[in-house]
Amino acid sequence: MTGVPSDPAGDPAPAPRPPRVHLARARARFAGALRSLLRPEGLPDEAVAELESAFGNLGREAFSGGPGRLRRLRVEVRAAPPRLLDWMSGQVLDHPAALYDRQGVEMLAARQTRSISTAVGMLQLALVGAAAASTLEGGPVLALAIDGAVGQVAAVVHGCCAWYNTGSYLVRRLHELGISVDRTEIRRLTNAALVSRGRSIEARALDRATELRLIRSWVGRGLLDALPFGSSLGHTSLKAAIRVDGSDLGALVRILRAA
Numbered sequence: 001m002t003g004v005p006s007d008p009a010g011d012p013a014p015a016p017r018p019p020r021v022h023l024a025r026a027r028a029r030f031a032g033a034l035r036s037l038l039r040p041e042g043l044p045d046e047a048v049a050e051l052e053s054a055f056g057n058l059g060r061e062a063f064s065g066g067p068g069r070l071r072r073l074r075v076e077v078r079a080a081p082p083r084l085l086d087w088m089s090g091q092v093l094d095h096p097a098a099l100y101d102r103q104g105v106e107m108l109a110a111r112q113t114r115s116i117s118t119a120v121g122m123l124q125l126a127l128v129g130a131a132a133a134s135t136l137e138g139g140p141v142l143a144l145a146i147d148g149a150v151g152q153v154a155a156v157v158h159g160c161c162a163w164y165n166t167g168s169y170l171v172r173r174l175h176e177l178g179i180s181v182d183r184t185e186i187r188r189l190t191n192a193a194l195v196s197r198g199r200s201i202e203a204r205a206l207d208r209a210t211e212l213r214l215i216r217s218w219v220g221r222g223l224l225d226a227l228p229f230g231s232s233l234g235h236t237s238l239k240a241a242i243r244v245d246g247s248d249l250g251a252l253v254r255i256l257r258a259a
Contacts, residue, residue, distance in 0.1 A: 092167035
């Protein structure tokens with residue numbers, strides 16, 4: 001009697017895998033799902049590169065040891081949107097998506113929603129595995145906290161997709177009307193289209209402070225907006241497109257320039 005476990009046939013049972021192997025695999029699954037989240041369908045490669053540049057360190061921060069990792073995660077998530085919009089405003093102005101009607105906006109937003117929701121589901125499974133295998137302090141509690149940060153990232157990715165869709169559609173409509181705008185103007189018009197209520201863009205939403213409200217709404221929604229039943233991305237893009245169609249864009253541009 002050696003004390004080595006065996007199966008009914010008498011062969012020794014395979015040795016259990018060490019916890020480090022499980023944790024390494026969970027980390028690898030998390031990294032792969034994070035890459036998928038930052039590569040939603042329907043965004044151009046350049047936009048994907050910007051998202052990866054902004055959030056590519058998230059996986060390393062999430063599983064790093066030492067105090068303060070969650071604070072670093074939150075700081076990274078909150079600092080990214082203004083930088084992303086700096087780049088996105090030039091992208092939609094120079095290379096808008098081929099969105100010429102509201103149906104196209106709705107279809108593109110639906111593709112993006114499915115892609116992001118699938119990636120978030122994979123991330124959550126990876127976090128469950130990491131929590132089970134982790135010897136880090138906090139274990140499952142830490143995984144839940146990281147899950148909240150992941151939800152905020154997903155909400156920012158959702159928000160950037162909606163901004164890209166709305167900005168592209170807005171640029172196409174401005175081109176049809178023969179109206180030329182610069183990066184600052186398209187940025188403020190797009191922000192206003194996303195935060196306005198009703199069926200037209202509100203002139204008061206052209207204020208510079210609108211962007212801060214928009215970004216706070218992205219980060220504030222967190223995980224709820226990353227789930228299929230909670231996401232409002234498709235509706236957000238479509239409602240913004242309706243507002244664009246219901247607005248006097250020439251008058252709005254004049255208001256911006258007069259200010």
